[in-house]
Amino acid sequence: MSSIFKRIDTVFLQVSDFEQAIKWYGDVLGFKLRWKDDKGGYAALDIGETLLTLVRTNNNEKPVRKNNHISFNFYTSDIEQAHQYLVQNAVNVEPIIEDKDVKWFKFQDLEGNDLEVCYFKE
Structure with a gap:
């Protein structure tokens, strides 16, 4: 800290x-x-x-995207439920990826901003 x-x-x-x-x-x-x-x-x-x-x-300005990296992600305690919720709400969602103890997936908001959701045991 x-x-x-x-x-x-x-x-x-x-x-x-x-x-x-x-x-x-x-x-x-x-x-x-x-x-x-x-x-x-x-x-x-x-x-x-x-x-x-x-x-x-x-109005004439496009949002700035400097690279392909996600700037931040949202944490969830139930990634499958979060994924399914977004799918049910017609959100553009990628499949869940798992690497050891971490799971995540990308999705887009209504303007195409790339966002991410992650899960790991706290």
Whole structure:
């Protein structure tokens, strides 16, 4: 534990359809809106200790993707249930991969942002 920093406060994710993204993350993933700044184009969603903050891009601006690496992942205690839930909600989901004690899968939000879910015994 750092003596200076306590935790990561938020993770930022760029979206072009701000209102639709807020709705999708709420309706499909069940994240609650903590606060929203329509003028600045930010919406913070509660998903646990670290917030997910959606950032509205300009209409002509594409979200920046620097590489093929996932920037963050969601942890679940039941990866099969999480996978099935997303499939049932018509989310673009890849198969579950297992490597020793870790399982994970990738999925995409409504704008094609690559996201990941992981499981390991705590």
